[in-house]
Amino acid sequence: MKKLRELFPITQELVYLNTAASSPLSSPVKEAVEACLQDQLRYAGLKYQEKRDERQAAVRRKLAHLIGASPDEIAILRNTGEGLSAVASGLDWKEGDNVVTNDLEHPTNMYPWMNLEDRFGVEVRIVPATEGRVPSEDLFAAADDRTRVIALSFVEFSNGFRHDLQTIGSFCRQKGIYLVVDAVQALGVLEFDVNRSKVDFLSAGAFKWLLGPVGTSCFYCRQELLDRLWLTHPGPRGMVPSDSGRLLDYRFAPRPTAERFEGGSKNYLGIYGFDAGLDIIEQAGVENIEKHVLRLTGLLVSRLQDKGYRILSSLDPKERSGIISFSHPRHDAAQLVQRLLDSRIVVAWREGAIRVSIHLYNNEEDVERLIEALP
Numbered sequence: 148m149k150k151l152r153e154l155f156p157i158t159q160e161l162v163y164l165n166t167a168a169s170s171p172l173s174s175p176v177k178e179a180v181e182a183c184l185q186d187q188l189r190y191a192g193l194k195y196q197e198k199r200d201e202r203q204a205a206v207r208r209k210l211a212h213l214i215g216a217s218p219d220e221i222a223i224l225r226n227t228g229e230g231l232s233a234v235a236s237g238l239d240w241k242e243g244d245n246v247v248t249n250d251l252e253h254p255t256n257m258y259p260w261m262n263l264e265d266r267f268g269v270e271v272r273i274v275p276a277t278e279g280r281v282p283s284e285d286l287f288a289a290a291d292d293r294t295r296v297i298a299l300s301f302v303e304f305s306n307g308f309r310h311d312l313q314t315i316g317s318f319c320r321q322k323g324i325y326l327v328v329d330a331v332q333a334l335g336v337l338e339f340d341v342n343r344s345k346v347d348f349l350s351a352g353a354f355k356w357l358l359g360p361v362g363t364s365c366f367y368c369r370q371e372l373l374d375r376l377w378l379t380h381p382g383p384r385g386m387v388p389s390d391s392g393r394l395l396d397y398r399f400a401p402r403p404t405a406e407r408f409e410g411g412s413k414n415y416l417g418i419y420g421f422d423a424g425l426d427i428i429e430q431a432g433v434e435n436i437e438k439h440v441l442r443l444t445g446l447l448v449s450r451l452q453d454k455g456y457r458i459l460s461s462l463d464p465k466e467r468s469g470i471i472s473f474s475h476p477r478h479d480a481a482q483l484v485q486r487l488l489d490s491r492i493v494v495a496w497r498e499g500a501i502r503v504s505i506h507l508y509n510n511e512e513d514v515e516r517l518i519e520a521l522p
Contacts, residue, residue, distance in 0.1 A: 148439050148507050151431055155508045162492040162513045167304060167332055167470050167504035170358045170424075179423035180360065183416050199415045202422050209425040210365045213433065214330075214349070215340035219404040222366040223418060227331045228255045230350025230366035231298070233408055234327050235259035237376030238295065242268035246296045247289045249274040249281045251303040256329040260298055269295075279306045279472075280461055283314050290318075296325045301339065302332035305498045306460045307470025309337070316345030325372075331355055334365065335428050336469045336506060337437050347372055353417065356469070356506060358424030363417035368405045382410030427507075436507045440469045443505045443514055447471055450518045459500050472500045478522060490520040 157163050157171040186198045207218040224230050236259070246260045250273050263269035272289045274281060286297060297319055302309050312328065319326040325347045333339060335356035341349060349367040353359030368376065378385065378401060385407040389396040401407035428436070444467060448458055451473050459472040474480055484496045494517070495502045503517065 148431065148435075148510070151427060152508045152510065154427065158508055160491070162516050164503045164505060164509065164513060164517060165493045165495050166336075166355055166506040167307075167502060168495050169354050169361070170356065170506065171508075172360075173358060173424070173427060175423040175427060176358065176360065176420040179419040180416050183419035187415075199418065202415070202418050203413075206418055206422050206425065209422070209429060210367075213334065213339075213425070213428065214365075214367060215342050216367055217370065220367055220370050222368070222405040222408040223413065223421070224350070224364045224366045224408065225362055225414060226364050227329055227350045227352040228259065230348070230364060230408075231256055231327065231329060232259045233366065233376060233379060234296075234325075234348045234350075235263060236379040238325075239375075239377070240267040240269050240295070243270075243293055244268075244295045245270040245272055245291070245293050246298055247272045247274065247286055247294055248298045249276060249286065251276050251279075251281060251305060251308060252298075252300060253304045253329065255331075256298055256300060260296070276308075279459055280308055280466065281310065283311050283318070286315065287318055290322065290324065294322070294324050296327050298327040298329075300329040300332060301334075302330075302337070302468040302470065304332050304470070305502065306472035306500070307332075307468040307502075307504075308461050309333075309466045309468045311465070312339075312344040312346065319347075320345045330365075332470065333468065335433065335436070336440055338434055341367060341369070353421045353424060357421070358427050359421035360417045360424075362414040363421045366405065366408060368408070373403070373405065373407065376408075378407060380408075380410045384412070385410050431507050439507060440505050440509075441467060443509060443511065444469065444471050446511065447503060447505070447514050447517070450514065451521075454518060454521060456521070469506060470502060470504045472497065472502045474500045475522075483521065486522075487517070487520055490516075492517055492520055 154173045207221040210221050211218040260271045274285050274289050328346050328349045330351040334351045347369050351365050353363040354361040387400040456473045480501050481496050
């Protein structure tokens with residue numbers, strides 16, 4: 148990972164341990180965004196359209212490879228919430244249906260479901276976490292024959308708890324429940340396969356572990372379920388072009404792929420950058436990234452415990468991720484975050500604790516500098 152670290156200029160200036168908020172910009176991503184501007188400047192018109200279409204196809208192909216899907220099951224949207232809302236607003240709800248989730252979820256994966264309560268009479272069942280964990284059995288106990296969706300994050304944002312998606316996915320598929328996953332804290336750092344985990348819908352923004360810019364995201368819809376979602380934002384780019392090629396030849400014919408969810412004009416600057424970020428992930432290999440990150444988080448946990456800090460993340464290897472949350476009985480977390488920032492070490496304050504998130508550009512020296520700066 149040493150050579151890849153050099154692609155991130157911020158590592159020369161700061162100890163950056165906050166990917167769970169946003170990844171730093173890499174040189175290749177910056178250059179790709181600039182290339183988009185140059186393409187538009189030079190070509191405009193049809194040739195620019197061809198170039199941007201090539202980039203979109205590349206992003207779909209790379210995302211599909213990353214999660215074990217088909218490119219036809221991938222849409223490029225703007226953010227995680229847009230994909231989750233496409234599912235929440237697109238399903239055919241009946242009064243009395245329910246959604247099962249948990250109280251560690253980011254608001255992005257809560258509000259689309261809560262929005263259904265008054266509109267359709269859908270109940271949102273929020274399973275409480277126990278010591279920072281949400282056992283799969285607790286989710287199953289909350290479900291019944293009116294449960295339409297189990298909605299959760301692959302990795303929870305505040306403490307890095309990793310759900311057992313294979314077990315949950317098998318339960319959902321057996322019961323006829325849709326499994327909807329917010330994967331923004333997992334894609335790009337943890338190995339993952341939508342088919343093995345039996346995920347039905349997935350959404351993840353590009354600007355965290357996928358190393359892309361803000362304003363682009365991955366949305367996965369299982370091929371068999373494309374027609375199960377009403378289009379809430381239909382647009383011309385989501386439709387099959389008319390045979391005549393005339394825009395005024397109106398025909399409501401959604402594409403037979405996930406492109407139907409993309410609607411109209413897109414963030415092409417972001418798509419160029421997204422493509423470059425995915426190249427870095429592919430170059431490193433997500434299996435190598437996961438090993439590297441889990442080794443560093445293991446080192447961090449050990450050093451924090453030696454120094455008297457309480458680990459708030461799960462220590463079960465199967466439930467760990469790139470995020471570690473911790474606190475100290477005598478030191479205020481918010482003050483410690485500011486103290487670290489004063490030492491040019493960037494972490495986050497989340498839910499009353501210190502959150503550290505480690506990615507491929509971090510190394511042992513970053514961990515040791517963090518430990519040395521903590522009281």
